Amino acid sequence: MDPRKIYILVVAILLGIFVVAQNKSFNKLDVLSRDGKSNVFQEIQILKEKNLSLKSEMDDLEANLKLLTSQGDALKAIDDEIKRYTKISGQSPIFGPGFYIKFEGKITTPWLVDFINELWSTGAQAVAVNGIRITNETVGFDSLPQGQVLLNGSILSSPFVIEVIGESSTILGNIEVGGGILQRMKAALPGMKVSYERKDIIQMQ
Amino acid sequence: MSWQFASDAPSDSNFLADEISARENLIKGFLDEQTYLQSRIVFLRKEIEREQDLIKSQGTESSLTELEKLKRILGLSEITGKGLEVTLNDSPIAVRQGEDISSKGLIQAADIRDVVNLMNAASADAISVNGQRIIASSPISSVGTTILVNNSYISPPFVVSAIGDPEIMIQRLSNRAALPELYKRVQESKVSMKVSLREWVRIPIYNGDLKYNYINLVE
Numbered sequence: 001m002d003p004r005k006i007y008i009l010v011v012a013i014l015l016g017i018f019v020v021a022q023n024k025s026f027n028k029l030d031v032l033s034r035d036g037k038s039n040v041f042q043e044i045q046i047l048k049e050k051n052l053s054l055k056s057e058m059d060d061l062e063a064n065l066k067l068l069t070s071q072g073d074a075l076k077a078i079d080d081e082i083k084r085y086t087k088i089s090g091q092s093p094i095f096g097p098g099f100y101i102k103f104e105g106k107i108t109t110p111w112l113v114d115f116i117n118e119l120w121s122t123g124a125q126a127v128a129v130n131g132i133r134i135t136n137e138t139v140g141f142d143s144l145p146q147g148q149v150l151l152n153g154s155i156l157s158s159p160f161v162i163e164v165i166g167e168s169s170t171i172l173g174n175i176e177v178g179g180g181i182l183q184r185m186k187a188a189l190p191g192m193k194v195s196y197e198r199k200d201i202i203q204m205q
Numbered sequence: 206m207s208w209q210f211a212s213d214a215p216s217d218s219n220f221l222a223d224e225i226s227a228r229e230n231l232i233k234g235f236l237d238e239q240t241y242l243q244s245r246i247v248f249l250r251k252e253i254e255r256e257q258d259l260i261k262s263q264g265t266e267s268s269l270t271e272l273e274k275l276k277r278i279l280g281l282s283e284i285t286g287k288g289l290e291v292t293l294n295d296s297p298i299a300v301r302q303g304e305d306i307s308s309k310g311l312i313q314a315a316d317i318r319d320v321v322n323l324m325n326a327a328s329a330d331a332i333s334v335n336g337q338r339i340i341a342s343s344p345i346s347s348v349g350t351t352i353l354v355n356n357s358y359i360s361p362p363f364v365v366s367a368i369g370d371p372e373i374m375i376q377r378l379s380n381r382a383a384l385p386e387l388y389k390r391v392q393e394s395k396v397s398m399k400v401s402l403r404e405w406v407r408i409p410i411y412n413g414d415l416k417y418n419y420i421n422l423v424e
Contacts, residue, residue, distance in 0.1 A: 034315040035347045043348040044228075047235035050356040054242035057414035061249035068256040078257065078268050085275035086422060088342075088415055093423040113322045114315065121344035121356075125416045136278050136341045140325025143383070150326075165419050203423070 034114050034184065090135030094126060096165035098202040099172065103160040105192035109143045111185050112160065118181040119164055122174040126165040128204045130156050168198045239357060243412040250281060250410060280340040280411040284331040288368040288406040291320050291378065292399045293387075295361050301350045309395045312363055314347040316387050316396075317354070320365050321345065323384065327377040329369035331408040335359040338411040355413045366406050375400065 067077035086092050116134060119127055127134045132152050142150040149156045164171060175181050182194060254276075261269045276282050295301060299310030321339055324332050332339040337354040339345075345354050352359055367374060378400055381388045390396045 035313060043351070044231060044235070046348065046353070046356055047232065047239065051235060051238050051242060053414040053416070054239065054246065058242055058245050058249065061246060061253065065249055065253050065256065068253060068260070074256075074260055075268070078260070078272060081253075082268060082272050082275065083422065084415075084417060085272070085279055085281075087417045087420040089275050089278045091275070091278070094420050095423055096419040096421055098419070109322075110315065110319060113318055117318055117344055117346065120342040121346050123416070124342070125419050134341050136280060138325075138341065139328055140322045142326040166416075167419065 034110065088126070088135075090133050090137060093203065093205050094165070095201050095203045096126070097168065097200055098124075098126075098163065098165040099168045099196055099198045100161055100163045100202065101194065101196040103162070103192055103194055104158055105189065106147070106158065107149070107160055107185075107189060107192060108147070109141045109149050111189060112149060113141050115162070115175075115181055115185065118175055119162070119166075119171060122171045124164045124166040124171055126202075126204055128163045130154075130161055131205070132156075133204045163202050163204060165202050165204070172196065172198075236358060243357070246414075247410060247412050279415070280331065280338045283410050284368055284408045285405060286330065286368040287371060288329070288366065288403055289371050289374055290401045290403055290406070291324075291365040291367075292397075292401070293317065293320065293361075293363045293365070294397045294399075296395050296397075301361065309390055309393075311350060312352075312361060312396050314345050314352050316384075317352065317363055317365065318345045319384055319387065320378075323377050324365065324367040324369070324374060327367075327369060327374045329367040329374065331368045333366045333408045335364055336409060338409055340411050342416075343413075355411075357413075366403075366408060368406050368408055371402050375402070 064077050064081060067073040067080075087094060112129070116127055116129070129151055132138065132154060139152045144150055144155065149160075177183075186192065186194070257269055257272065273282070277284075293312045293316060295312055296310030299308055301311060317334060321332055321334065334345070334354045337343070337357055337359065339354070343355050345352070346356075347353065352363070377383060387396070387398060391398050
């Protein structure tokens with residue numbers, strides 16, 4: 001056989017092996033790499049913060065119960081509770097400090113679900129995607145046959161602007177960390193551009 | 206003499222065992238405290254509701270009706286109704302403790318998130334995962350091979366319960382394109398998924414905290 005043909009054959013075989021390996025590594029990026037790899041220190045930190053938040057919620061509820069059981073303060077307690085729940089229910093417009101993050105390019109539904117999950121996990125108190133606030137009444141993310149993202153019955157298109165009310169430093173610090181959600185998204189969605197800006201006031205409907 | 210030194214000096218494996226034991230005790234302490242706090246929160250919310258019912262009987266109907274509506278929206282009322290259960294389980298040969306998180310035989314937090322999102326997209330009225338009420342801000346994440354819902358530990362099998370129109374929910378779950386990775390692993394018998402229709406599903410009240418200190422109402 002002509003040595004040139006042998007050379008081409010060997011190169012073709014090597015290329016084939018490379019393509020298969022590449023394909024396998026991209027497949028592995030799907031579900032198995034969507035969650036980050038945490039360590040025991042993070043585990044303890046999460047539990048510690050969770051218990052502090054639960055303790056604070058318990059104190060609020062105890063104070064509320066005390067007000068309800070004292071004759072003159074019962075109505076005030078009810079009004080306070082209505083105001084508190086109105087803030088988080090999505091029934092009224094709200095504002096507060098936070099940031100917005102803009103994704104340009106193609107993003108798939110699972111990554112948007114994961115990103116918003118990460119925002120809640122790191123302390124976001126209110127989140128809106130392209131102006132649609134995520135509340136208990138929002139109809140979840142969906143994918144259309146052409147790959148567009150649907151949220152609450154509206155088709156979303158790039159740029160995806162996610163507004164967040166909450167402690168910006170903590171949330172941004174957590175999502176930007178090495179191996180964090182932004183790094184995982186960038187690895188899985190090549191070509192996607194990300195930018196963000198902190199804001200003193202973010203408004204949501 | 207040299208034997209004496211060798212037997213007295215603590216070995217590396219002893220240190221490691223002590224460290225693991227200290228870590229497990231610390232985590233157990235936090236989990237015990239979490240269980241207490243969550244049950245106390247549920248108790249207090251029920252007590253508050255009882256007091257409010259008493260006040261209602263004395264005639265402050267309108268604001269209490271508004272409060273009840275808000276509680277329903279926020280997942281602070283128990284709901285029962287027709288729906289379904291999706292049971293996700295690890296491969297029978299996979300061992301979660303000590304297993305690598307990237308094992309295809311383990312159900313991932315992302316699998317649960319996808320199923321929960323699909324139920325939300327199918328307009329479910331209420332959802333829970335292993336008894337944890339899912340609200341908009343419920344994180345579903347993992348630490349190592351442990352899965353956390355509302356930052357509380359849950360173990361397999363993972364049961365996603367949903368109240369809503371069973372036909373719509375079944376239709377969404379049957380669409381393989383909506384859960385491609387999960388279906389692929391189910392087909393390869395790496396993990397299992399079982400969907401059961403239920404005439405009666407009970408979704409408990411949310412037992413976590415509600416953060417709002419950065420939020421202001423536009424007056």
